[in-house]
Amino acid sequence: MSSESQTFTEKYDLLGCIQCGRCTGGCPVTVRADLNVRQFVNNAYDEDKLEELSRLAEIWDCTACHTCAVRCPKGLKPLEVLIGLRTIIVESGKVEPTVRDALQSVLLEGNPWEKSRAMRTDWMEGLDVKIAEPGEPVENLFFVCCTIAYDPRVQAVARNIVRLLNKAGVDFAFLPEEESCCGSEVFTIGEEGLFEMLVEDNTEYLNEFKAERIVTLSPHCFTTYKTHYPDLKNPVIHYTQLLDELLEEGKLVWKGELQKKIVFHDPCYLGKQGGIYDEPRRLLKNIPGVELLEFDRSRERSLCCEGGGGKMWVESTSTKERLADVRIRDAKELDADIVAAACPFCVLTLEDAMKNLGYEEEMRVAEIMELLGEFVEA
Amino acid sequence: MKTIVCIKYVPDTSEAEVKVNPDGKTVDNSRFSYDINDADNYAVEESVLIKEDKGGEVDVVSIGPKKSDVMIRMALAKGCDRAKRIEDERIADHDPLMVAKVLAGAIKSEEFDLIMTGCMANDDGHMSTGVALAEEVGVNHASMVKKVEVLDGKVKAHRELEGGLMEVVELELPAVLTIQTGINEPRYAPIRGIRQAQKKELSVAGLDDLSIDPAEVGAEASQVVLENLYIPEVESAAEFIEGEPEEKAEKLASILVKGGLV
């Protein structure tokens, strides 16, 4: 974690940049916004200019897709320069009301959706779920994610996992309502102090549980725990990894057939940041009847849906076509029936784009767990 | 400028279902989230804006439980200077007059130019505490204020009336203003700011500490008796019109004509 005395240049290793421009060259947002991340890496070297840079609206266009970090030959994380500039604004208190309310909700209720903590486990109603208890051994400890816990559109991800694992006889438990936001979006919005607090509190909280591993449902929680929680005792995996194991062990019993063409959209936080590309594909390919298609821009080159980087709370000023719309049009060109994703944000943004383009009748956006819920015995 | 801003910690009843407890007089609050009352948040921002513009100090006063300290710390992080939280079970807090008496008792020893508070509380919606407070401390007031201009020894308050009408009144200071939402854009209190604000004074007092006679602000002093809380029956008046589009349009038109609506 950063120390207060570091300069901006030291903190983001700005002197390591050779101004090759690969970051901006790969940045998906450049087609619709004025963002030139290379220029920010260059200009942020001048400490006197930081205030001025932080006031540029385009710093809020970054979706934290990490393409720039993946491409930088010097191993820098150009996007974090933008996040550092956002921090200046956040600490002045003058953020968009939507951002303000999301951050405040994380502090007060442990989730960015302004929902009460007491309602965090409501999605479990009617299900047979074991609640984890500190000190009690459990193989798979599930961390549900704020969005999946509260948003009815994606709650099925958690509900289907429970049914499926119960049937497969897997030892698992979910955290009680004390579970708090992993801070993925808090980090990218630039609320450094709150993020540090979450890392500290969540590490302490999660380390009380005797789990063999923590299983996350959202790739955002997955990557955040893996990259920003150095003192977490347990390994962290994404649910597609656990289900892939079950698939291998023959523990997923298929029912029915899905005679559909599915294209998998690699979520930035699962692929580019988490390095997981094959597990979700194997799961989808194994659903009887499925023909799995590939986007031209897939895997490391996957096009961002613009759901990350705090963008759920910041409207882009651009009026140009949204990347999610581009993605859905690409899927349409492939003649895909279903666009599958393994991330709640991707599902929400892609589905929105699908409706926006009027493809509701002929196309479906689904989380992998929604499909498995329909085609695995549970 | 010395401003006192009075804030309240309230439940958010927009998400969780509201249930009345078996006593019929309280609400089950176990599933609500709590935060600063909406309009009070704007009052805090306005007080800080005035301080930033004119200099001076802002004191926070609130009646509430220990867990509301986080709300008070946020106000301090935003720029208020010190805070007093009053906690005492004997206060008849369902009655705005009793609340106003307690607030007045807590600030009676203070010199001030302005008192600001939200024009309405999200939970009980009385819209009277601020006005009653003005009466208790014996100063002028303006309610539903949507714009404030601080002048020399005076304040110009733009009041929001029905139908989008604005009324401008000039008041001699000291005065009480009840602030309407939308007067400004409340800022965010970053965690580092909240941490720094830990150094600011937050004192806690009961009625005895404030030399307020419990008999004057308790249930026996109040003229308001809380009789009952209930959730009104949902009256279903929705009618679904079935049929082909043309048929539907015809039926709808006939309903509207019969009802004298067209």
Ligand code: SF4
């Ligand atoms: S890719 Fe890396 S080295 Fe190249 S300009 Fe961007 S930050 Fe600098």
Ligand code: SF4
């Ligand atoms: S993270 Fe993605 S959107 Fe942000 S600057 Fe890098 S490439 Fe562009």
